[in-house]
Amino acid sequence: MIQGIEKSRNNCALQGAISTVMEIEGVVPIIHSTAGCTIQQTIGNKVSRCSGLSVSATNIIEKQVIFGGGSRLREQIKNTVKVIEGELYVIISGCTPELVGDDVITMTKEAREQGEAAVYFKAPGFKGRGHVGYEGVVNAIISQLPLVKTMDTEKQADLINLFGIIPNQDIHWRGDLVEIKRVLEGIGLRVNTLFGHRQGIESWTKISAAALNIVFSPWGSSIAVNLEKEYKTPFLTLKSIPVGAKNTSDFLVNVAELVGISSAVVERFVLAEKLREEYYIENLWKLYVDYDFQKTFGIIGDAGTVYGIHDFLSETFGLIPVVKVFTDPLRDENEILEENEYRTEDLNEIQKIIKSYSVELLLGSSLEKTLADELSIPLQVISFPESNSVILNKSYAGFRGALQLLEDLSTILLNSTRAQQLQLRADIKSLVRSSEK
């Protein structure tokens, strides 16, 4: 049975859908729900060119709860297309209209019949987390887009779509997309990142032309399956965003095979990146030994973030993995977790799990700060929420991201060791005879 949660780090389906849609240029969300739902999400998006206050929203009130909010939604859609410039209007409904039984589908259809580019997604928050909202709204847009736009179905052998990296839920999503795009371009491909800088409806109408869809977390596999059915596009599903030379090279070899790029091309690109990683690790080595970087670690976050970082740190950088806690929601009721793997979003449970192991380093979210302080161990933030740093295009993905991770992590380890030494100095002072007596 699902229980109450202490300090939940996961939002709801509606908020995930809103946050996703806002990061596509030219797409205008229309929110059918009570007033606060949107702001609860958007106010926390520290780095964003979009303001939550600009989002078209019905802000339904008591009268519409009692008598139904269908006509309020109709009015809002009609007026939104007159006020806000947009290439696609995405109507997203929350808990209250779902309980009241508002007919969102018919209202959207009406708008479409009047020639407006409108699609819908029903996202009551009680049906799941933002992850579900992301996957759902992307599926909804892709399946309804042909009703309002012309899809480009002529296959382009070098075009790739990326899915499964959830805007804002992945704290490095912008940088991750940039790095993954870079490495794929490195082997001669072109990439539709679909979100972020200069990604608008035009790139979405080309989804159907892609030669391959790549999904970087469990949250996107249904999108790939649907696209295979609809447009016969093959797909590659990864457990996680690749981090470091080993993971990323394997990934590129995999992709090259699927799209028919010769292994020589991949090898050439990968070799240069690999050598660079080795060069920097060699440079770090002195510090590594001096400050004893080889810690046991626990890692906490969405599976799509955790595996990649976990593998890189343990297989390449010599750290000792002890425990993983996945905080994204359960996807498959029959999931069998491996030993020392857990899944929970409850802060109390996370704290209990970590404490039952002997952990010298934590990788998780800013919510783990209290625990790290209590255990007097350093914390490297890798997952949502990141409260104390502002992230523009930083990434821990791919080749370059791995180096960024090493830089950040080494800094944290250096400073925490120094803090420990300072404490030891204080301890020494307290143990010897004071000169003042």
Add this chain to the structure above:
Amino acid sequence: MGAAFARSKLQGREKRLGTLSAYWGTAHSLLTEVKDRQNIRTFSQAAFDEIIYALEVLGDIEDSVTVIHGPSGCGTIKIYYGEENAAANWYSTNLNERDTILGGDEKLRETIVSAYKKHRPKIIFIVATPVVAINNDDINSVVLELEKELTVKIVPVFTDGFNSKTAINGYDLVLNAIGKYLLKGEVKAQPDNFLNLVTLSENNANIKEILLLLKKLKIETQLVPRFTSYEQIKNSLRARASVALNHDEGYLMGKGLAEKYEVPYLKTPIPIGFENTAVWLQTVAAAFHKTGKVQAIINKESADHKQLIEKKQLFGLKIYIDLKASLAIALVPLLQELGGEIVGITVDEIDEINKNSLVVLPENLPVQIASGQPFELANILNKIKPDLYIGEKEKSSWVAKLGITALSIDRTAIYGFNGSRNLLIVIGKARGNKKLMQQISHSGNPYYKNTWLQKSTNWHIKQEVK
């Protein structure tokens, strides 16, 4: 208006105070013509609501835990408040689809028990959400049952999320819940010699400014309900007097304490600008028999003030103000004194208790009532074209994109005697930031359609059919 600290469920602010949240016209017609009517918007944008305001305040009650009774998204903003140093821990009852059909009482019970066991708070606040309001989940019986089992005060706050069109209703609901569930005791014949300073939305810089003034007068002060513990909340009924920093927001606390526990509630203007601050301070000082001392402070400040306004540093500047009602209204004379010309204001709500303060405004001053709604503001600013916009952070950063010099006073002390000086500093900085502002507005305004910007501003404001 109804008795303060209502026993039954508190009605929405519209029904209690005739609160208006949508309007566009002159100050004069708002003051004289608009009576007993409700306006709605036929197009609207996302806004703050009563749940968010309630969560904001409750987060600052120190030995409490907030339990948000609803789906997990209803507490998403708590991560943000936590980052901004809110003291209280929080839980979500995490209602799922099954709970929306079969009820979430059991989950509420279990969540409260685990919150209690882990944190041993003095108070557990339950914040209701639309899902539980629609399903009519029985919160009260869980409260009654658990208060017998656990040694903790359990306080339900009945935020529906659709009860009122204004977020400020969330403050009322919190204050009413505090009055109803946490304040118990007899009227004290001999009150203790301290002041209740009621504060809801004030920024920390503003609170500190006022506390420093009170300290100069040696008036002992405790804040309610923010920055307090359960003990301090209980003590509030023993104070010599209460005063609110912003009557619009705090009136229910002041009035409740006066009606039920005979703690005098001092009627004051918001302490913004020299005149208002002086009156505010004199009123408080009188209640504590410190009038002599206060006059000395005012005399000194008066000289400084005269010097400052003589310079007319804002001469020739057309200014638009967009703030909470009492702040915006109080800033009008202040900015005029400094030489500025006020060309329009936006306020979040106007109701029975703040309406009369509109008389200080020039009769023909354009007034918009809106919480958020930047589409309407874009239309207004496109026509009025002010030189300077003063508002809160979210909207100000957006207004800059229209090519208007915009600043936020969210972190500035504008209360008290230093308000004008502080305001001049932030205005000076914003006006000096020309290159970056130009770049920000470089891409123009692609978001709103030109046809909308040309239409009459009140196009989407209609009288509500009852």
